[in-house]
Amino acid sequence: MSLYLSGVFNIKPKTIEKYGAFNISLVSDLPLFIDPFLLFNSRKPKYRQLHNSIIEYLTFLRDKSVATAEMDSGLLQAWYHFHEVEQTWLGFSASGNKGSGLGKSFANALHENLNKIFTGFGSEKLTRGSHLEKLCLIRERVGRDNISDFTTNLIKEFLLEYSQSFAQKHLEPTQRKVFTVTKVRFNYETEAWEPKAYELPCFRNEYVLLTPKDILTKDDTWINKRDLFDEFDNIPDAIPDKALRAQINNYFLKRLPRSRRDDPTKKDRDEAALKTLQQFPQLIDAFIKYKEDHGNDAESVAQARVVLSEQLYIQQFGQLVDMLERVTGFYQLAGNTYEEAHARVGFLKDVIENKGGHKIFYVNGRPIHKEEDVHVLYRLTWYSTPSDVSREVNDGRGPADFKVSRGRRDKSLVEFKLAKNSQLERNLEKQAEIYQKASDAKSAIKVIVYFSAAERGKVDRILKRLKLTGNKDVVLIDARKDNKPPASKA
Numbered sequence: 001m002s003l004y005l006s007g008v009f010n011i012k013p014k015t016i017e018k019y020g021a022f023n024i025s026l027v028s029d030l031p032l033f034i035d036p037f038l039l040f041n042s043r044k045p046k047y048r049q050l051h052n053s054i055i056e057y058l059t060f061l062r063d064k065s066v067a068t069a070e071m072d073s074g075l076l077q078a079w080y081h082f083h084e085v086e087q088t089w090l091g092f093s094a095s096g097n098k099g100s101g102l103g104k105s106f107a108n109a110l111h112e113n114l115n116k117i118f119t120g121f122g123s124e125k126l127t128r129g130s131h132l133e134k135l136c137l138i139r140e141r142v143g144r145d146n147i148s149d150f151t152t153n154l155i156k157e158f159l160l161e162y163s164q165s166f167a168q169k170h171l172e173p174t175q176r177k178v179f180t181v182t183k184v185r186f187n188y189e190t191e192a193w194e195p196k197a198y199e200l201p202c203f204r205n206e207y208v209l210l211t212p213k214d215i216l217t218k219d220d221t222w223i224n225k226r227d228l229f230d231e232f233d234n235i236p237d238a239i240p241d242k243a244l245r246a247q248i249n250n251y252f253l254k255r256l257p258r259s260r261r262d263d264p265t266k267k268d269r270d271e272a273a274l275k276t277l278q279q280f281p282q283l284i285d286a287f288i289k290y291k292e293d294h295g296n297d298a299e300s301v302a303q304a305r306v307v308l309s310e311q312l313y314i315q316q317f318g319q320l321v322d323m324l325e326r327v328t329g330f331y332q333l334a335g336n337t338y339e340e341a342h343a344r345v346g347f348l349k350d351v352i353e354n355k356g357g358h359k360i361f362y363v364n365g366r367p368i369h370k371e372e373d374v375h376v377l378y379r380l381t382w383y384s385t386p387s388d389v390s391r392e393v394n395d396g397r398g399p400a401d402f403k404v405s406r407g408r409r410d411k412s413l414v415e416f417k418l419a420k421n422s423q424l425e426r427n428l429e430k431q432a433e434i435y436q437k438a439s440d441a442k443s444a445i446k447v448i449v450y451f452s453a454a455e456r457g458k459v460d461r462i463l464k465r466l467k468l469t470g471n472k473d474v475v476l477i478d479a480r481k482d483n484k485p486p487a488s489k490a
Contacts, residue, residue, distance in 0.1 A: 033148035080107030
């Protein structure tokens, strides 16, 4: 079964590895993304040039933003709005490889940030360079996925050339096609994005983009909001001005609740830190300088995350899909969406619990700890289905893990949770029913994966309290490794 680039185009995985690209899945996005800091800190001149081009475009936007606080809606759309580059098959998609992209909310937030807080963007003095990630550190509506989508759009010309070179060298003429791609290069004289034609890998009459592994990461960018707040106590020490440091520390202490200044909660500290950052934005540059000074760690951290992703998403998940393919009829299931969803969960449960499939959930001996990884796996098991399978759909009351549909009248929801989820009881009690009503689905299945006897006990107690014990639509999957037979007997 061809789930990955190598299989779809009948080329050896080593060919892709030697080229330096990631062997993407052409069934569902994988949660990896381009980190702009890896471009900035790279030893490759081409990557540093790409980062410079990103900053050049942002500086252009900054100048326009400062000159015009209320920008024409047409220009805002032309300069700030971008579709997700779904052809990379990476990122945070809503369905398959189709994400929401960068729309009005992002455009307004970015324009406002450049206009009010970061008017000096592009001319920083404390740091070695300017960074796109700076725009998402203290303001809402500009997050990790926005940074990823924006970066990918701004280096799309490079990705197109990189993919074209691979296609012309390694693919048959029948496997590639000439596509005219929009918004490839920005012309600073006409102040407009220009299209360009490329000969690219062709899959289902759509082009495919390859991405170099050495600019990819997982979980978060090197410069990120979580680290900013977690390491806030150390940031003022990087300010060389002694008087300014004292003012910052004094301001921070005053922002803490008076009754808890000696023992503030994390929420107290984070709120005080946010107010201090807004009052003293130079702290942002001090934090970025700290990240720059430890830039060599960014490459090793990202590389380790990519290696683990290859092991989990390609090797281990691929093995499970191969096991499922050997199950008679798994990929030819009949029935409505509810029956098909239940059957697929049942097959998955049997392979994991009784046929050694539990092993795919462990990386370096430890169980996976992110629900998004379980979601990727489950989406891969829906390969070749006649149903439309959407991941993380949001129909107005929050996202559901999966919506399986065949037309307007046949819809079912599937919620996948890890037993360790601290919100499991609340999710079981309300979540699927709320999403079911909002999406007009007729049924909902809740699947819980557990890795220890203690986690199973926790789930059993929750089900008992909620009177859900024995409910056929609550499916428990035992992924423990301490109660499975040896491989020779499995």
